[in-house]
Amino acid sequence: MSYDQPYPHAAVQLNHTAVYASDRYLSAEFIAAILGLKVSAPFGPFLPVDLGNGVTLDYLEKRDEPIQSQHYAFLVPDEQFDAVIARLEVVGVTYYADPGHTDSGRVNDLFGGRGAYFDDPDGHNMEVMTRPYARP
Ligand SMILES: [Fe+2]
Numbered sequence: 001m002s003y004d005q006p007y008p009h010a011a012v013q014l015n016h017t018a019v020y021a022s023d024r025y026l027s028a029e030f031i032a033a034i035l036g037l038k039v040s041a042p043f044g045p046f047l048p049v050d051l052g053n054g055v056t057l058d059y060l061e062k063r064d065e066p067i068q069s070q071h072y073a074f075l076v077p078d079e080q081f082d083a084v085i086a087r088l089e090v091v092g093v094t095y096y097a098d099p100g101h102t103d104s105g106r107v108n109d110l111f112g113g114r115g116a117y118f119d120d121p122d123g124h125n126m127e128v129m130t131r132p133y134a135r136p
Contacts, residue, residue: 016056018046019124020067024059027121031057034087034118035074035128071099073127081107081114084128093118099125 021027024047028039032049040048046058051074076084085107088095095116097103107116113131120126 014055016048016058018060019057019070019072020062021059021122022061022063022067023121024061027124028057028059030121031126033091034084034093034126035076036080036083036087067122067124069123069125071125071127073129075132076128076130078113078130081128081130085116088116088118099127101125 019027025039028047028049031037032039037049037051040050042048043058046060049057049059051057057072085095094101094104095107095118097106097108097116099117101117101119107114109115110129111131111134113129115127115129115131117125117127
């Protein structure tokens with residue numbers, strides 16, 4: 001398959017993904033509280049958090065081995081960004097301007113918007129941003 005050809009499945013959308021957590025309630029409630037979302041009722045082993053674009057984060061407990069940090073980026077409206085940062089400050093979670101977590105307490109201005117990174121309870125590297133990445 002050549003990537004120069006028109007993409008044949010452009011209608012395909014991400015529907016859900018499992019997010020590993022040592023405590024699914026703690027992690028789901030954390031991200032829901034920070035982003036202003038709600039946690040849905042458990043669905044089998046999953047604890048769902050629905051996002052605005054139809055994607056569900058299905059929090060799933062994994063207790064038998066360490067949780068490998070993943071990266072999740074959330075596009076938030078401009079008018080909600082300050083509230084997200086304020087909630088991080090209220091709960092004492094440090095945010096950073098950079099993905100490597102060296103520039104603490106600051107937000108970035110990538111792509112003409114604002115963005116920040118923070119860890120969830122299991123060390124997943126969460127990102128909030130008001131503009132999507134602009135790729136060449
Ligand atoms: Fe990112």
